Amino acid sequence: MTTTTTQERIAIANPYIGTEEKAAVEDVLESGSLASGEVVEQFESEFAAFNHSAHGIATSNGTTALHAALEAAGIGEGDRVLTTPFTFIATANAIRFTGAEPVFADIDPQTYNLDPQSVETTIQSLDGGVDALLVVHLYGQPASMEQLTAIASQYDIPVIEDAAQAHGATYHGQPVGSLGDVGCFSFYPTKNMTTGEGGMVVTDDDEIAARARQFIDHGRSDRYEHERLGHNFRMTNIAAAIGRTQLQRLPLFVHERRQNAMELYDGLRDCSFTLPKESPRTTHAYHQFTIRSNRRDALKTHLDEFGIDSGVYYPKPVHKQPAYSHLSVNAPVAEKAASEVLSVPVHPQLSDEELHTVITALEYFDSYL
Ligand SMILES: *Cc1c(COP(=O)(O)O)cnc(C)c1O
Numbered sequence: 001m002t003t004t005t006t007q008e009r010i011a012i013a014n015p016y017i018g019t020e021e022k023a024a025v026e027d028v029l030e031s032g033s034l035a036s037g038e039v040v041e042q043f044e045s046e047f048a049a050f051n052h053s054a055h056g057i058a059t060s061n062g063t064t065a066l067h068a069a070l071e072a073a074g075i076g077e078g079d080r081v082l083t084t085p086f087t088f089i090a091t092a093n094a095i096r097f098t099g100a101e102p103v104f105a106d107i108d109p110q111t112y113n114l115d116p117q118s119v120e121t122t123i124q125s126l127d128g129g130v131d132a133l134l135v136v137h138l139y140g141q142p143a144s145m146e147q148l149t150a151i152a153s154q155y156d157i158p159v160i161e162d163a164a165q166a167h168g169a170t171y172h173g174q175p176v177g178s179l180g181d182v183g184c185f186s187f188y189p190t191k192n193m194t195t196g197e198g199g200m201v202v203t204d205d206d207e208i209a210a211r212a213r214q215f216i217d218h219g220r221s222d223r224y225e226h227e228r229l230g231h232n233f234r235m236t237n238i239a240a241a242i243g244r245t246q247l248q249r250l251p252l253f254v255h256e257r258r259q260n261a262m263e264l265y266d267g268l269r270d271c272s273f274t275l276p277k278e279s280p281r282t283t284h285a286y287h288q289f290t291i292r293s294n295r296r297d298a299l300k301t302h303l304d305e306f307g308i309d310s311g312v313y314y315p316k317p318v319h320k321q322p323a324y325s326h327l328s329v330n331a332p333v334a335e336k337a338a339s340e341v342l343s344v345p346v347h348p349q350l351s352d353e354e355l356h357t358v359i360t361a362l363e364y365f366d367s368y369l
Pocket residue numbers: 061062063064087088090091136162164165186187188198199
């Protein structure tokens with residue numbers, strides 16, 4: 001049966017590609033220089049400057065950015081890297097690709113980011129501690145970096161930031177990705193800005209930058225000089241051309257996400273759902289607007305019937321995935337969150353009417369269902 005209505009569903013993400021992106025890609029196609037070249041270098045320095053970092057190393061995606069950053073920070077076989085179990089699987093996979101093993105601490109129930117107290121007790125419980133901290137700024141909300149970097153310096157271990165969801169977020173005025181030793185971004189289409197597929201490593205550390213750059217380019221130190229083993233994790237000029245234009249738009253994208261979030265807070269203030277909590281002195285980039293309900297699955301079905309897409313990020317913490325069944329982990333806060341969180345549309349392309357529909361549908365469920 002076909003439906004009679006032409007009304008479109010309200011999507012959870014809707015990447016914006018304008019005429020400028022198309023023109024920039026066409027310029028690259030006409031230049032004939034399609035792989036990594038000058039446009040990538042321009043994007044790297046522009047993104048690094050935006051991020052208050054000395055170096056930017058563009059990569060093929062966010063996962064390879066994480067892999068390169070960990071490797072460049074000296075992580076390898078036999079090491080342990082502490083991270084959050086409440087993240088996209090790529091965070092933990094990148095640790096394992098280096099030969100290291102992930103160790104999971106629990107999260108804070110309000111911010112969904114690593115709980116510094118749990119990080120501290122987890123490190124203390126391990127003979128030999130951990131070799132690095134991989135911090136995720138989940139949903140675009142900066143993690144508690146002051147406490148986490150203090151713990152890291154106490155144990156003299158590097159801090160790697162997974163800022164794949166947090167382009168444009170700030171912590172005490174500083175952009176995320178510039179707060180630890182090395183930061184990583186993803187430019188997948190659903191993220192705050194896109195290059196199709198793509199990623200970026202940012203750092204102030206010259207040595208980490210040099211190692212990351214070698215690692216993503218066959219371990220190359222000169223054209224046919226290969227100092228160490230490396231991958232081809234390079235970005236293309238085509239992707240970088242999209243990225244340069246998207247970077248120009250990023251401040252507006254984040255502004256619009258934040259405005260939509262304020263509308264949602266306002267419209268839902270009398271509902272019983274737990275709303276996101278924006279930490280003081282941070283700018284949440286609202287990659288997701290994630291609410292919490294103990295009737296999450298029914299709520300998701302209701303929104304679906306209303307023509308509204310929503311997302312569960314993530315239905316299973318990493319340590320509950322079959323690929324991680326060899327680890328024994330105690331993270332009850334993350335496990336409970338995984339059963340209750342629901343992200344509703346907040347992306348910059350939402351119209352006022354669509355935002356209103358989202359609020360109305362949520363209010364209706366809360367009042368009558
Ligand atoms: C998207 C994402 C990644 C991986 O990025 P890709 O570009 O998809 O490889 C890593 N970590 C987090 C938290 C992400 O959201």
